[in-house]
Amino acid sequence: MNANTTTDTGAAGSLRFAVLLATWMQSANLPLPNAVLRLIQGSLSMTDDQAGWIFTAYLAASAITLPIAQWLAARFGLKRVYQAALALFMLGLVLATVSTTPLEFIGARIIQGLAAGVLGPLSMGIALETLAPEKRMKFGVTLTAAVLLGIATGPAIGGWIAEHFDWRPIFYISLPLSAYIFMVIALLLAEKKADKAPTYDFFGFTSFTVAMISLQMLLDRGERMNWFDSPEIWIEALACGLGLYLFFVHVMTRNVHFFNKSLLRDRNYVLSTLIFFAIGFVLLSTMALTSPMLDEILGYPPDTTGALTLPRGAGMVGAFLLTMRLPERFDRRLFVAIGVALVIYANWLMLGYSPLMDWPPVAIAGALQGFGIGMSMAALAKVAFSTLAPALRPEATGLYNLLRAYGSTLGVAIVQIYFFNNTQAMHQALGANITPYRGAASMSLPALEGINHLVTHQAAFIAVIDQFKILMVAMLVVSPLVLFLRKPAATN
Structure with missing residues (x-):
């Protein structure tokens, strides 16, 4: 980038807005189909186990390109790589809208994820280079808040569009945004490339x-x-x-x-990364369980299903911003502990969900969990990096975010496995109580089908509750690590 980028306030501001929009967009597209899974499954004849791939394909693909994004920019040019990632992202959006089979749709999600893994870190790099050093940390907080806002609003946007139109147009909203970002980058970002080919x-x-x-x-x-x-x-x-x-x-x-062994010598960084991995495990897994529970089991329409993710998102973004603005004199370890405790308590509340409940329990538990996640993320960001040497922080940041991404993708996969296993086991256990001596022999075929449908829904609901228990246990396992964190030093 040219040196005059930071002095050209108008151009720099436009660039920052564009990459902030790109950060939100690639984050929102991850959970965008969450509230409309039933519609996607019905349209594409997608099985229940394939539905989990909608999330894991995007996450796993982004985790592949995330570590090499900076190398690609240095090797081939920041502007060129960023525009290529935007073009690839738009291709994935178009392919998702025209998919007719599960394989085609999952392939489109993989393409979106590959592009998102590049857009995230390079957006931050572009934004930070347009700012004076003393303003970079503050804008870094804004970028992280945009990621959380995307995760929070994606399902609500997708649910509203699908309720009033269809599920395919949910991806259309990102096409004009991508085109706008592409145009801003083309006009305002000067090419930047390493003087010699970097090693990796x-x-x-x-x-x-x-x-x-x-x-x-x-x-x-x-x-x-x-x-x-x-x-x-x-x-x-x-x-x-x-x-x-x-x-x-x-x-x-x-x-x-690409993994520096020196990072293992910093206790705060290692312990914070493990806790952050667990938060990633819970972050998207809860969403992957809650929306199908509301949509498929309890019969909520897509717009309501999506809207019920907003309290969780509001709590997450609000707690993150509030905790980041706390004065330095407050010990961040206390807020890590409070955040983890809130997440555990929220998951405990989820164990009390009932097929007869209305929406308030979901909103309350979601808001508490979101508040705990947002507080923990903000406090961990301080604890993890305050004791690291400044030279190690760029590399440490990449690994920190990479492991959170793997925590999310593995979390979704694991809860999906146990969900299907538990649903089958509970269906057999509940069905065993329906015998000829309990009136089943005299029922018509439609009546028996109705009973089987009821048993299946009951078994699926119990299985969902069991998965919330797994997420709660995951946070309980890492919670003692908070006690071994050192008090953060002042950030350099």
């Missing part, structure tokens, strides 16, 4: 990525393929094990790689 640890990156993607495919495909009775699952398990083995050997035997 592709062996470490590839081995780690192969391991995580193989694990993701194993979890996503395991139920459908009957687990280790399938050669495919064995191949994915072996690829995951081999990838992890090569990655850890590489890290322990090489001095230069």
Whole structure:
């Protein structure tokens, strides 16, 4: 970027607005189909286990390109790579709207995710270079808030559009936004490229990525393929094990790689990253469970289903901004503890959901969970990086966000597995009580179908509650780590 970008207030402001919009857009498109899963499944003849891929495909794809975004910009040019990512994102949007099979739709989501993994970090890079150093931290908070706002508003936007039109137009809203961002970048962003080709640890990156993607495919495909009775699952398990083995050997035997061993020596960073991983595990998994529960089991329309994610989002964004604005004299460890406790309590409230409930319990539990997540994220951002050397912070930030992304994608996959298993088990347990001696023998076929439908809904609802228990346990497991955090130092 040219040096005069920071002095040209109008151009710099337009660039910041454009990348802020891109940050919101790529974040909102992740949960955008959440409130309309039933419509998508019916239109594309998509099975229940395939519905989980709508989220995991986007997340896993973005986790592939996220670590190499800065290298791509340095190697091929920031402007060129950013515009290519926008074009790829628009292609994914168009392909999603014209999909006629589950495979086509999942492929479109993968394309969107690959582009989103590049847009996120490069948007931050473009924005920060248009600002004076003393203003960068404040705008970084704004960018993170835009990510949270996207996650919060995506389902509500998708639900409202689908209720009044159809599910396919939910992706149209991002096409003019992408075109506007593309135009602003083309007109105002000067090309920036490294003087010489940068180096990158592709062996470490590839081995780690192969391991995580193989694990993701194993979890996503395991139920459908009957687990280790399938050669495919064995191949994915072996690829995951081999990838992890090569990655850890590489890290322990090489001095230069994309994962800096020095980060492991900082206790606050390691513990904060583990807690952040658990927050990622809960963040999207709750949404992936709540919206189908409201839409498919309780019969709420898509616009209401989407709107009930807004209290959670409002709590999340509000708590994040409030906690980031707290004076330095307040110990952030206390707010990490309060945030984690709120998330646990909110998930405990979710265990009390009932098929007879109205919407307030969902709104209250969602708002409390969102407030806890937002508070924890803001406080952890301070705790994690305050004890790190400034030279390590850019690399640490990338790894920190990458593990949150993997936490989300693995969380969605795991709750989907247990949901289907528990639904089948509960269906068998409930159905076993329907015997000829309880009147079933004298019922007509439509009546028996109605009973089976009722049993299926009851089993699915119980299975959803069981998954909220898994999310609560995940936060309980990491909660003791808060006690071992050191008091943050003043940020440099």
